[in-house]
Amino acid sequence: MSEQQVLPLGGLTADQSGPFRADHLLVAGMVKPGSKVLDVGCGDGDLLQLLETRGVDGRGIELSREGVNRCVAKGLAVVQGDADTDLVNYPDDAFDYVILSQTLQATRQPKVVLENLLRIGRRAIVSFPNFGFWRMRLQLLIGGHMPRTDNLPATWYDTANIHFCTIKDFVELCDAIDVKMERAEALDLYGRPLRLRLPWWVWNMFGEQGVFLLTRGGKK
Amino acid sequence: MVGVKSVPSPAISADERSHEVDHPSSQVAQFGADQPLRLDCGIDLTPFQIAYQTYGELNADRSNAILICHALTGDQHVANVHPVTGKSGWWDTLVGPGRPLDPRHYFIICANVIGGCMGSTGPASINPATGKVWGLDFPVITIPDMVRAQAMLIDRLGIDTLFAVVGGSMGGMQVLQWTAAYPKRVYSALAIACSTRHSAQNIAFHELGRQAVMADPDWHNGAYADQGIHPHRGLAVARMAAHITYLSDAALHRKFGRRMQDRELPTFSFDADFQVESYLRYQGSSFVERFDANSYLYLTRAMDYFDIAADHGGALAKAFADIQTRFCVVSFTSDWLFPTSESRALVHALNASSARVSFAEIETDRGHDAFLLDVPEFLDISRAFLQSAGKARGLTAKND
Numbered sequence: 070m071s072e073q074q075v076l077p078l079g080g081l082t083a084d085q086s087g088p089f090r091a092d093h094l095l096v097a098g099m100v101k102p103g104s105k106v107l108d109v110g111c112g113d114g115d116l117l118q119l120l121e122t123r124g125v126d127g128r129g130i131e132l133s134r135e136g137v138n139r140c141v142a143k144g145l146a147v148v149q150g151d152a153d154t155d156l157v158n159y160p161d162d163a164f165d166y167v168i169l170s171q172t173l174q175a176t177r178q179p180k181v182v183l184e185n186l187l188r189i190g191r192r193a194i195v196s197f198p199n200f201g202f203w204r205m206r207l208q209l210l211i212g213g214h215m216p217r218t219d220n221l222p223a224t225w226y227d228t229a230n231i232h233f234c235t236i237k238d239f240v241e242l243c244d245a246i247d248v249k250m251e252r253a254e255a256l257d258l259y260g261r262p263l264r265l266r267l268p269w270w271v272w273n274m275f276g277e278q279g280v281f282l283l284t285r286g287g288k289k
Numbered sequence: 290m291v292g293v294k295s296v297p298s299p300a301i302s303a304d305e306r307s308h309e310v311d312h313p314s315s316q317v318a319q320f321g322a323d324q325p326l327r328l329d330c331g332i333d334l335t336p337f338q339i340a341y342q343t344y345g346e347l348n349a350d351r352s353n354a355i356l357i358c359h360a361l362t363g364d365q366h367v368a369n370v371h372p373v374t375g376k377s378g379w380w381d382t383l384v385g386p387g388r389p390l391d392p393r394h395y396f397i398i399c400a401n402v403i404g405g406c407m408g409s410t411g412p413a414s415i416n417p418a419t420g421k422v423w424g425l426d427f428p429v430i431t432i433p434d435m436v437r438a439q440a441m442l443i444d445r446l447g448i449d450t451l452f453a454v455v456g457g458s459m460g461g462m463q464v465l466q467w468t469a470a471y472p473k474r475v476y477s478a479l480a481i482a483c484s485t486r487h488s489a490q491n492i493a494f495h496e497l498g499r500q501a502v503m504a505d506p507d508w509h510n511g512a513y514a515d516q517g518i519h520p521h522r523g524l525a526v527a528r529m530a531a532h533i534t535y536l537s538d539a540a541l542h543r544k545f546g547r548r549m550q551d552r553e554l555p556t557f558s559f560d561a562d563f564q565v566e567s568y569l570r571y572q573g574s575s576f577v578e579r580f581d582a583n584s585y586l587y588l589t590r591a592m593d594y595f596d597i598a599a600d601h602g603g604a605l606a607k608a609f610a611d612i613q614t615r616f617c618v619v620s621f622t623s624d625w626l627f628p629t630s631e632s633r634a635l636v637h638a639l640n641a642s643s644a645r646v647s648f649a650e651i652e653t654d655r656g657h658d659a660f661l662l663d664v665p666e667f668l669d670i671s672r673a674f675l676q677s678a679g680k681a682r683g684l685t686a687k688n689d
Contacts, residue, residue: 105643128640128645128646134649134650134651134652134666137647137648137649137670138649138666138669138670138673140647141617141647141649141670141673141674141677142669142670142673142676142677143673143677144676144677144678144680144681145647145677146615146645146646146647147647147648148618148636148640148646148647148648148649149648149649149650150633150648158637158640158641159637159640159641160640160641163640163641163643
């Protein structure tokens with residue numbers, strides 16, 4: 070149905086402060102303690118901090134200088150950089166996990182980024198806002214304007230998010246580049262995982278965001 | 290700075306300069322014939338001495354020592370009044386009570402590099418074999434030689450592992466050399482506005498400076514000390530050219546623009562009509578009061594030869610293989626002498642070696658010199674990096 074959606078919309082609140090975010094807790098739960106992790110687009114380093122409490126050797130890449138400074142102040146090893154341009158400089162298999170949390174939709178080349186994640190890391194954990202979420206659909210269908218939510222409050226002309234997708238779109242991309250899903254979760258509006266064993270279309274309709282644990286496929 | 294008058298050649302005598310060379314207003318570590326400094330050129334330098342300053346107290350388990358590596362024209366007087374110029378310490382934005390490198394928490398060491406002219410053995414020192422000033426008989430030294438000498442000093446001070454090695458520009462090169470040569474002795478490394486190798490453009494600027502010195506008839510093939518003179522003019526020109534590379538177009542424009550110096554109209558002469566000319570002349574003439582011309586040749590040469598990758602089979606990542614040191618790399622947006630791309634290349638190599646590295650590019654229009662200036666974002670990140678490293682190291686540095 071939908072060809073590649075390129076829908077500009079709300080900015081992302083990757084910088085939410087306060088207690089650990091629901092999606093961070095979920096992501097952290099997917100990471101084996103003691104492993105080596107690269108968090109791409111690590112923001113203020115909240116997820117890295119959460120991971121380090123679990124004995125993870127964490128590194129980060131962050132675009133904003135302010136974010137880098139705050140991370141360094143927390144004792145985290147974070148470099149200023151860009152998912153689109155800097156991932157190519159990391160060697161193969163450098164990490165056990167590479168995390169891209171709520172950043173995929175802000176990259177210029179999501180497909181290339183995803184391929185790099187799984188080259189650098191043996192596994193990748195990717196989370197993103199689901200543009201197929203019923204509220205999004207409703208805003209577009211009934212309201213006739215580009216959707217904005219609490220998590221994506223920026224206007225279409227203001228947003229850094231240039232490559233929104235639905236959960237369905239993402240699953241199709243993974244198939245296309247031979248990426249295997251080890252685990253998939255959809256979170257509802259409150260960050261709670263949806264019940265398991267629901268069909269994809271339910272996730273795509275009721276998941277506010279998707280979180281995926283990915284590994285390399287074996288087809289190639 | 291703005292409005293300084295052009296200053297004539299300094300009235301300093303050769304005697305005054307040589308006094309700091311041989312009798313530095315610093316602590317001095319002497320290394321006798323039993324402890325030669327093995328130089329990269331194959332020569333054993335002996336005897337030799339290192340002049341150094343310390344600030345703060347070494348703690349009981351000797352874990353709070355920070356070594357500061359100075360830049361090309363810096364010296365050991367990092368946070369005290371300079372004995373020759375009477376100016377405050379060259380890095381008092383970073384070092385001092387309440388500053389990121391606080392002597393109340395750390396034992397801070399800064400040594401004049403080998404080849405320098407503020408008390409460590411260099412071309413201005415007396416060659417014990419002849420009883421005359423070394424001049425061009427002094428062996429050519431390298432950045433690794435400087436670091437080797439510093440390691441001997443650190444041994445002498447009874448310190449095994451440095452909590453941090455910190456430096457900008459040529460000092461940053463020494464920081465990187467420390468981590469490549471003595472990875473286990475460096476707990477954390479703060480490398481600022483530097484590179485793992487000197488670029489062709491930078492070598493070119495250095496060559497210009499050296500040629501300016503050598504073109505001065507007072508240079509006498511480096512034997513000017515024997516004549517009781519000093520090639521002021523050549524060295525001042527070298528400094529003027531170099532100083533431009535430490536700034537930026539935007540900084541020069543903001544500071545001086547096209548403003549005139551103490552006059553309304555051009556004089557239609559080659560006098561210093563423009564403030565920027567006056568400023569450069571001042572930079573040149575004040576520099577020669579405190580710096581030895583041959584020392585300038587040797588230290589610029591050391592920077593030119595610097596190439597860590599070349600010393601490790603051409604692969605930079607190999608220089609840092611399995612290193613446990615915590616790195617923080619800082620660059621400045623307007624630094625065109627050591628541009629951010631150089632720092633990024635370093636960071637990529639450190640990433641490839643799995644090193645624990647932080648990297649930040651600081652936005653400023655103040656050029657390469659930004660690392661010496663009050664740039665709050667840079668000072669904040671330095672403080673944050675050292676504090677978190679201190680925490681990991683179990684130092685109880687207070688947050689103030």
